[in-house]
Amino acid sequence: MPTNNRAVLIVSGGMDSCVLAHYYAAAGFHLHLLSFDYGQKHVKELTYAERYINDLRTRYSQLEIAHDTIDLPIASLLTNSDSALINTEREMPHGHYTDDSMKATVVPYRNPNMLLQAATVAWNEHASVVAYAAHQGDYSQYPDCRKIFVDAFNDMLAVAMEGQKIEVESPFMRFTKAQIAQLGASLKVPFELTWSCYEGGNSGLGDQHCGICGTCVERYEAFKIAGIPDPTTYANDPEQYLHIPGK
Structure with missing residues (x-):
């Protein structure tokens, strides 16, 4: 159990992160809240993180809610990476996620890098909790979204410094994306202020999600399964890609 009521959260512009922030605020x-520019193609997400965090501050005005964006040189260190998220030469997989298409979006050591920055901030501020929004759908292809990783990272934190205890939490680890959407709806999360699309508003799409990349299809499916209205504007109809394996 946490020893105080301060938490450092890793947040992107996506719906899972927005629900995470509301979950701890509630x-x-x-x-x-810490966001990261690690050279991702969809850096547009950081603009949306600012939007829903400003809304969060208004709703929970009794709480202290700080937000910083940290530059991490992951893309510049992984110059030969196969990850479609950071390699401009790699095309983003389209269609519903498969193990292969999800594997194409793996960014090596992304979460460990982010969590170490968050733990450092937590140490400085005497926060007892660091959290991120890994969920059940991440498990198969993202090693740093698994319980064995969280446990190992907490073991590392326990021996890296003495005295203050900081615990990494991943409260949505066993949640499906649809269950996260349902939780968010119960917390009245402003999903319209979030951004998921890995195409990042490129190709002249502006503020429209592409509707065909794996994360757009996953987002659309989550709202559909949860029975919650999807406020997202898509350039293409994700329904057409629900049963098309990503490639």
């Missing part, structure tokens, strides 16, 4: 935690 529990009464003062928050320091």
